[in-house]
Amino acid sequence: MMKAHTPAPQLRGPSDHDVRDQIVEAATKYFGRYGYGKTTVSDLAKAIGFSKAYIYKFFDSKQAIGEVICSNRLSTIMATVDEAVTGVPAAPERLRRMFKALVEAGSYLFFHDRKLYDIAATSASESWPSVGAYEEHLKALVLQIVRDGRELGEFERKTPLDETVNAIYLVMRPYINPLLLQHNLDNAADAATQLSSLILRSLAP
Amino acid sequence: MMKAHTPAPQLRGPSDHDVRDQIVEAATKYFGRYGYGKTTVSDLAKAIGFSKAYIYKFFDSKQAIGEVICSNRLSTIMATVDEAVTGVPAAPERLRRMFKALVEAGSYLFFHDRKLYDIAATSASESWPSVGAYEEHLKALVLQIVRDGRELGEFERKTPLDETVNAIYLVMRPYINPLLLQHNLDNAADAATQLSSLILRSLAP
Numbered sequence: 001m002m003k004a005h006t007p008a009p010q011l012r013g014p015s016d017h018d019v020r021d022q023i024v025e026a027a028t029k030y031f032g033r034y035g036y037g038k039t040t041v042s043d044l045a046k047a048i049g050f051s052k053a054y055i056y057k058f059f060d061s062k063q064a065i066g067e068v069i070c071s072n073r074l075s076t077i078m079a080t081v082d083e084a085v086t087g088v089p090a091a092p093e094r095l096r097r098m099f100k101a102l103v104e105a106g107s108y109l110f111f112h113d114r115k116l117y118d119i120a121a122t123s124a125s126e127s128w129p130s131v132g133a134y135e136e137h138l139k140a141l142v143l144q145i146v147r148d149g150r151e152l153g154e155f156e157r158k159t160p161l162d163e164t165v166n167a168i169y170l171v172m173r174p175y176i177n178p179l180l181l182q183h184n185l186d187n188a189a190d191a192a193t194q195l196s197s198l199i200l201r202s203l204a205p
Numbered sequence: 206m207m208k209a210h211t212p213a214p215q216l217r218g219p220s221d222h223d224v225r226d227q228i229v230e231a232a233t234k235y236f237g238r239y240g241y242g243k244t245t246v247s248d249l250a251k252a253i254g255f256s257k258a259y260i261y262k263f264f265d266s267k268q269a270i271g272e273v274i275c276s277n278r279l280s281t282i283m284a285t286v287d288e289a290v291t292g293v294p295a296a297p298e299r300l301r302r303m304f305k306a307l308v309e310a311g312s313y314l315f316f317h318d319r320k321l322y323d324i325a326a327t328s329a330s331e332s333w334p335s336v337g338a339y340e341e342h343l344k345a346l347v348l349q350i351v352r353d354g355r356e357l358g359e360f361e362r363k364t365p366l367d368e369t370v371n372a373i374y375l376v377m378r379p380y381i382n383p384l385l386l387q388h389n390l391d392n393a394a395d396a397a398t399q400l401s402s403l404i405l406r407s408l409a410p
Contacts, residue, residue, distance in 0.1 A: 159402075170400055177388070183384045191375050198369075199403070
């Protein structure tokens, strides 16, 4: 059986994708309405009309369901961010768009799906694998942009690549991590613009 | 009578500094032990051995007492930060020391006086004047360092001064604001070093 630390969402029982999807879909609606923290698998089972035992055939805990919901939502944000930078040749502009798209997608989730945002915040405070994967994906995107910018001579090459990428990621992190973003929403759009400019000044060849 | 929005701590009644200091001192110990959020002025009065009415002669609310405690604590941090940069001629080194001292003082408060840290976090989430004054003081310090560095030719002068200062402050803010710092403690010392380097690269003439 899988353990709680396994990077993939914990699934077990028959590999019946339809039922699993159905549970995730219903749970997304249910948690989206009543919140994740205070509801139990029993509450969820009652609301869906399944037995608790049946749900446990597919997910070994409430967190396992939360993980899939969180992972789905973060995948949507990643896709939005990837789309925002695709086809943009200049690395500086890609970096600006990445930061902007991130802040917009995160703020949108917060203001339009507050209860699902809370799942993401829980996942960040408890270091669930879904948030780890999200952070890694975004860090890889920063790496790609910096590498491309260096190759094109748009960015300086003196600073070790990993140091540059880490530091840029640290500047963006308060707008990526759901636990931090919720305290940064007041000025997030302006902050993303100003911080992008600062990062780009730091990258000047 | 003073209102809750007044920048100064709300004091009233006879200007008896001794009694006021005595209440603040006792409240610091009391909140430091039992927390600020769940205790009342009645609890505090009982613990000190004063009547509730007597405490209200000096402070018009629990928040007014919390404000003074918070303000005292943030003043200590500001003094530590000011001391860390005093007498350092090079602006880049001053910026590094400022960031380092901030992170150290904030982390120390978190790990050694967790319940007082929580008062600071409350003050940040409710935008009390004490945290506003703290943030303004630190922003003024960044301005001073950037201005000095520009005059000495250590920093570039093309970017508008206020834009530069704002952006640097935004980079530091997750390590200044108590609400954010508590989620950034894992890697705060390393982050301060890396972010200082990034800021200094952005300031290169």
